[in-house]
Amino acid sequence: MCTSIIYTAGDKYFGRNLDLEVGFGQKVVITPHNMPLEFREMPRLEHHYAIIGISIVRDNYPLYFDGINEKGVGMAGLNFDGPAHYFPAQKGKDNIAAFEIIPYILANAASVAEAKKLLANANITNANFSDKLPASPLHWLIADKTGASVTVESTIKGLNVYDNPVGALTNNPEFPRQLVNLSNYRSISPATPKNTIAPELNLPVYSRGFGSHFLPGGMDSESRFVKVTFTKMHAPAGNSEVENITNYFHILQSVEQQKGLDEVAPDTFEYTIYSDGSNLSKGIFYYKTYDNSQINAVDMHKEDLESTELITYPVQNEQVINQQN
Numbered sequence: 457m458c459t460s461i462i463y464t465a466g467d468k469y470f471g472r473n474l475d476l477e478v479g480f481g482q483k484v485v486i487t488p489h490n491m492p493l494e495f496r497e498m499p500r501l502e503h504h505y506a507i508i509g510i511s512i513v514r515d516n517y518p519l520y521f522d523g524i525n526e527k528g529v530g531m532a533g534l535n536f537d538g539p540a541h542y543f544p545a546q547k548g549k550d551n552i553a554a555f556e557i558i559p560y561i562l563a564n565a566a567s568v569a570e571a572k573k574l575l576a577n578a579n580i581t582n583a584n585f586s587d588k589l590p591a592s593p594l595h596w597l598i599a600d601k602t603g604a605s606v607t608v609e610s611t612i613k614g615l616n617v618y619d620n621p622v623g624a625l626t627n628n629p630e631f632p633r634q635l636v637n638l639s640n641y642r643s644i645s646p647a648t649p650k651n652t653i654a655p656e657l658n659l660p661v662y663s664r665g666f667g668s669h670f671l672p673g674g675m676d677s678e679s680r681f682v683k684v685t686f687t688k689m690h691a692p693a694g695n696s697e698v699e700n701i702t703n704y705f706h707i708l709q710s711v712e713q714q715k716g717l718d719e720v721a722p723d724t725f726e727y728t729i730y731s732d733g734s735n736l737s738k739g740i741f742y743y744k745t746y747d748n749s750q751i752n753a754v755d756m757h758k759e760d761l762e763s764t765e766l767i768t769y770p771v772q773n774e775q776v777i778n779q780q781n
């Protein structure tokens with residue numbers, strides 16, 4: 457399971473939690489303008505927008521989990537096991553393999569509107585990257601620095617690009633059902649609710665926070681979708697970059713999966729391996745990991761974006777305690 461959001465606080469911040477039981481050896485990877493990008497069925501791109509995000513690199517190809525580009529577009533792939541369905545390549549379509557979709561969109565689109573145009577004639581194919589890395593069942597959140605966002609889902613019915621009024625995505629079920637489910641939580645509020653169940657009874661307000669008494673808190677994707685929507689929609693904007701990115705991580709951590717709570721196999725637990733977020737206007741990529749609470753940053757504009765080679769940074773995983781005495 458995973459959660460991805462866009463948060464507005466003057467600038468826009470986009471990223472995700474990656475929830476899984478094992479890492480893949482992922483790194484922070486920058487794909488500069490002149491690093492050629494090959495696609496199975498689409499023309500090779502010699503020059504394109506620069507990308508920064510979390511990725512593994514195989515055969516010099518960046519297999520992005522999530523990332524942003526220099527134009528302020530962000531995209532994240534989240535598990536969508538069950539509903540996800542990809543197709544063989546089709547004549548007359550823009551055939552893009554599931555593992556290519558993030559590089560393809562971020563290399564070519566300067567906005568969500570442009571991403572929608574690129575997807576208008578797209579067919580997401582079931583091509584495997586390799587025998588060891590078969591196509592994984594994903595759906596995607598795309599957002600940009602204007603605050604626009606869409607959900608992209610390829611199911612047996614075909615490719616759907618849904619406007620995403622929430623600016624959040626988790627996992628199953630299909631996105632329209634997640635939105636319908638939100639209606640069940642219309643009454644969730646930061647404010648103390650009125651006693652409407654039995655106004656003639658004296659029902660004391662024995663605690664603060666009553667407005668969120670019925671807010672779901674489970675690890676499952678419906679609960680996380682409701683909880684992160686509530687948290688995000690009421691999150692204040694800060695007055696500085698540091699305040700904003702701090703708020704941003706608090707929103708994502710509202711749906712963090714702590715170790716030991718989500719058993720996916722006997723004695724194996726899924727947890728939030730990393731959380732990341734980028735300032736979509738400034739091209740700064742921030743992340744934390746489960747083991748390292750420190751916020752780390754990589755600024756794409758401090759690198760040579762004219763380069764022809766991938767630039768990688770290891771994920772910093774060590775917890776450094778600020779010893780005060």
Ligand SMILES: C[C@H](CCC(=O)NCCS(=O)(=O)O)[C@H]1CC[C@H]2[C@@H]3CC[C@@H]4C[C@H](O)CC[C@]4(C)[C@H]3C[C@H](O)[C@]12C
Nearest residue numbers: 457458475476519520521533534535555589590591592
């Ligand atoms: C597993 C992750 C989703 C996290 C999640 O939701 N976990 C819940 C599991 S559960 O639902 O709770 O059981 C997803 C998110 C992005 C994915 C990579 C995308 C690039 C590449 C695509 C290739 O085709 C296959 C290999 C590849 C490296 C992918 C591996 C894996 O699929 C990644 C990491």
